[in-house]
Amino acid sequence: MDDPAKQNKEKTEAPVEEVKEEIVEEPQPEGEPEETSKEQIEEETKETPDKTEETVEEPGKVEAEEKKEPKKEKPKKKAEHKDDFKYIVRIADTDVDGEKTLVHGLTSIKGIGMHMSVLIADAAGIGRNIKIGDLTDAQIDKIKEALHNVNKNAPGWMLNHRKDYDTGEDIHLVGSDIDMQLRDEINIMKKIRSYRGIRHERGLTVRGQRTRANSRKGLALGVSKRAARASSSSKKE
Numbered sequence: 001m002d003d004p005a006k007q008n009k010e011k012t013e014a015p016v017e018e019v020k021e022e023i024v025e026e027p028q029p030e031g032e033p034e035e036t037s038k039e040q041i042e043e044e045t046k047e048t049p050d051k052t053e054e055t056v057e058e059p060g061k062v063e064a065e066e067k068k069e070p071k072k073e074k075p076k077k078k079a080e081h082k083d084d085f086k087y088i089v090r091i092a093d094t095d096v097d098g099e100k101t102l103v104h105g106l107t108s109i110k111g112i113g114m115h116m117s118v119l120i121a122d123a124a125g126i127g128r129n130i131k132i133g134d135l136t137d138a139q140i141d142k143i144k145e146a147l148h149n150v151n152k153n154a155p156g157w158m159l160n161h162r163k164d165y166d167t168g169e170d171i172h173l174v175g176s177d178i179d180m181q182l183r184d185e186i187n188i189m190k191k192i193r194s195y196r197g198i199r200h201e202r203g204l205t206v207r208g209q210r211t212r213a214n215s216r217k218g219l220a221l222g223v224s225k226r227a228a229r230a231s232s233s234s235k236k237e
Contacts, residue, residue: 086133089140092147092175098133105132106143111160111174120146123153147174 087098089105096105106117121128124142126135135143150172151159159172165185173181189197199206205215 081133086135089132089135091140091144094175096132098131100132101129102126102132102135102143103128109174110176111172111178116150116154116158116172119154119158120150123149150174 085098089096089098091106092109094109096108098105100108102121103114103117106112106120107114112120118128120143123146124139126139126142146153151170154172156162156170159170160178161173161181162170164171165188186197186200190201191197196206205211209215
C-alpha cells in the first residue's frame with residue numbers, strides 16, 4: 001500500500017510542471033518586437049558608425065584645402081569688334097591703340113594730356129568714350145583738323161610753348177616738334193653766350209640747383225690715385 005503523503009505530493013507537483021511548460025511554449029504576439037540583449041546592441045553600433053561624424057568637417061581642414069586648391073579665374077572674354085575695326089590708327093605721326101577710348105588714346109601723343117584730349121574731342125564733335133578703332137575715316141580727319149587748330153580753340157594757359165622766340169606768340173607743339181624746338185632754342189642760347197647757354201655747354205645745372213653734393217654725373221667720383229699719392233708723400237715729409 002502506498003503512503004497517502006506520497007500520493008498527495010505527486011498530485012500537487014504535476015500541475016506545476018504543466019503550467020511551466022505552458023508558459024515556456026506561449027508564442028509572442030506578432031506586433032511586439034523581440035527583446036535584444038545589450039551585447040547585440042553594442043555590436044550593431046560598432047558595425048554602423050554615426051553618419052553625423054562623417055559629414056561634419058573641422059573648419060581648419062576646410063581652410064587648408066581651400067589654400068591648397070586656388071580657384072581658377074575664368075578667362076576674360078575679348079570684346080568682339082566689327083570687321084572694319086582699326087587696331088592701330090595713325091594720328092600726328094604716332095600709332096594710337098584702337099582698343100583705347102578717344103580721350104585716353106589721344107594722350108599717347110606727345111604734348112597732349114587729358115585736358116587737351118577732351119578739348120580736341122569736343123571740338124571735333126565726337127563722343128569722348130568711343131573707341132578709336134571704331135572711328136570712320138571722316139571722323140579721324142576731323143580729329144586731325146582739331147589738332148591742327150588747337151592754338152585757336154584752346155585758351156592760353158593750356159598751351160605748352162608760350163612766347164615763341166621768333167614770333168612771340170603762344171603756340172602748342174605736338175610730337176617731334178617739341179624736341180626740335182627745344183634743341184633750336186638751346187643752340188640760340190649758346191650762340192648769344194647767355195648764362196643759361198654757358199651752363200648748357202658745360203653740362204651744369206641751369207636753374208640754380210646746388211652742385212657741390214649733387215649733379216656729379218659727368219665727373220669722376222671719389223679720389224684719384226695721383227691725389228692720394230701726393231697727399232701721402234706730403235705727410236711723410
